[in-house]
Amino acid sequence: MAIVKKGDALSTKMIQPGGVYQTDGYGLLTGKTTYMVDKASGGTAVIGGQVHPTYSDLFVHKFTLTKGALDLDTIDAEYVGIDSAAVTTRTNPNVTASTGLTSEHISTHPNFFGPTAPFVTAIAGNGTTFVASTIKPGYFVGGDLGAHFTGIGANAGPFVGFLDSSTAAKQAFYGKNQYLAPTTSFSGSIYTSLVADVTAIKNAVGKTSNTNQFAGVKLIPDHLGTTWSVVIKGATLDTILLSQVSFEDYCVTLAGVPKIYKINYEIRYNREGYPTQVYLRA
Numbered sequence: 176m177a178i179v180k181k182g183d184a185l186s187t188k189m190i191q192p193g194g195v196y197q198t199d200g201y202g203l204l205t206g207k208t209t210y211m212v213d214k215a216s217g218g219t220a221v222i223g224g225q226v227h228p229t230y231s232d233l234f235v236h237k238f239t240l241t242k243g244a245l246d247l248d249t250i251d252a253e254y255v256g257i258d259s260a261a262v263t264t265r266t267n268p269n270v271t272a273s274t275g276l277t278s279e280h281i282s283t284h285p286n287f288f289g290p291t292a293p294f295v296t297a298i299a300g301n302g303t304t305f306v307a308s309t310i311k312p313g314y315f316v317g318g319d320l321g322a323h324f325t326g327i328g329a330n331a332g333p334f335v336g337f338l339d340s341s342t343a344a345k346q347a348f349y350g351k352n353q354y355l356a357p358t359t360s361f362s363g364s365i366y367t368s369l370v371a372d373v374t375a376i377k378n379a380v381g382k383t384s385n386t387n388q389f390a391g392v393k394l395i396p397d398h399l400g401t402t403w404s405v406v407i408k409g410a411t412l413d414t415i416l417l418s419q420v421s422f423e424d425y426c427v428t429l430a431g432v433p434k435i436y437k438i439n440y441e442i443r444y445n446r447e448g449y450p451t452q453v454y455l456r457a
Contacts, residue, residue: 187415188212188220188250190228190402201269202262206233206254217248222256224428227331232256234426234434255425255435257368266371268394270363276355282385285407285447288317298348299321310338321366359444360418363394366425366437373422373436378419379457383413383449389457394440406448408412412448416440 182314188210196206208227212220217240227233241249257266281287286294288302300318305326308314314323314335321339326332337348367373375390385404387395394417395403403415419441426434 180372185211185213185247186216188216188228190212196230196233198258198261199266199269201365202258202266204230204232204254204256204258206230206256208252210250210252212248212250214242214246214248217242217250220248221250221252222429224426224432224434227254231258232259235433236426247348257365257366257435264369265367265392266365267347268363268365268396270361270394270396270399270400272359272361274357274359278353279356281352281354282357283447291407299324308338311335314338319344320348320355322348357446361395361399361415361442361444362440363393363395363442364437364439366435367392370436371431373438374416375395376420376438376440377422379417381417381454382457383416383454384457385411385413389417394442403444405446407448412450413454414445414448416443416445416449416454417457418443 189212191209194206194208196204198204206227210220212381221235221238223235223237225235232300233256236253236255238250238252241251242373243249243403255262281298281317284298287298288300291297291298297318297322299322304316305315305324306321308316311323314325315332315337316323323335325335336352337345337350339345340349372392378391379389382389384404387393387397387399387401387403395415403413404411405414417428417440421439423437423439424433424435425437428434
């Protein structure tokens, strides 16, 4: 028996009830839409990167085509996009911060030579004035805690260790050369519609920043801080460094051009700052 067709021929896809559209709170939009279409058009009715017929911020990420009865195809399409009204071309950074303690050599402490505020007394003196050791001949002492060096005068020389246990304060340092230093790292992600953002962030790996942006792209939310620098002995140094980046494409067109890019990244914080002789600013 021949099929009797009435009403809309569905030569172009038609949205069916039950679509779901949502935002993640940072500016990323996702959606699911079901279409019905005549089988003659089903294979080309939806393609990757195609804009949603109703919501211009959404683009096809992936879809499934189900061949049905009565010459009808069903297409379930998944969409991804960026809320242009809320965040324009890129989402707000979604960041997780982790702070803990790690063991570092005592000579790397910012107050090893000082004193460095808010500390009042330096660990090993001012770094330029030393006296001869009465414990280890030929060595010299800096500060009041028994820190021994091989140098003299204005030249500290290699740090040997804390070799004096004659007082309670010195006993606390005697034989020790490590301390627990706070370390903070940020892991985050953003979505962007600009390939220039991908290039800029890729080129910023290994570089520092004194703001919450790298190469003009915000990677740390404002509530975690907008200024990232420290002053040590008159020098102002950046305190955050972009340490790792990865990328993912979404909504790729038939020409191979993505509509949306996801950027995952890690940022390291150093309370002592990163020396400009070693690290460039992004």
